[in-house]
Amino acid sequence: MIGRLSGHLLEKLPPHLLLDVHGVGYEVDVPMSTFYQLPATGEPLTLFIHQVVREDALLLYGFASRDERETFRQLLKVTGIGAKIALAILSGLSADELALAVASEDVGRLSKVPGIGKKTAERLILELRGKLGLHGSGVPGALPMQAGNDHSADITNALLALGYNDKEAAAATKHLPPGTSVEDGIRQALKALVKA
Known part of the structure; x- marks a missing residue:
């Protein structure tokens, strides 16, 4: 390869x-x-x-970058998106712009890309939610780790997998004490999200 x-x-x-x-x-x-x-x-x-x-x-x-290639690979995993459409998306939006559009569920922004209609834009948001990280984050979909909390990335990824967006996951994990275990962190974060 x-x-x-x-x-x-x-x-x-x-x-x-x-x-x-x-x-x-x-x-x-x-x-x-x-x-x-x-x-x-x-x-x-x-x-x-x-x-x-x-x-x-x-x-x-x-x-030009590994991040751009990884975004392309994530796009190929979306139902109905082939290489030609994935290239069109990355020609119309940078990897960071696409990640922000997906995180903010901006159907209008995605629909402006040639070849992407409203239904395809909604499918992109649904299937890419939590899988695209901003340039510089180590793991696609993961938010930067918080100082002193070794498990914050795992907790954040678990929340993203449960369907919460980046902003909700960041708010829920922000006040977790350093050294919180993954299980306790997820439990506390979910309680915080339910109260919000």
């Missing part, structure tokens, strides 16, 4: 590019968010790759 390619940019024809890696030219499809960051032709370039092997084709999708 190809996970990364480093070479020199030979051609760029949106959304395709040709990357020369030691004399082998790889055709790679990239979202426009990555395309806008490309260097001039002939310059060195490194891309994070998602490889798709089909019966009739070997396809490579390239991304």
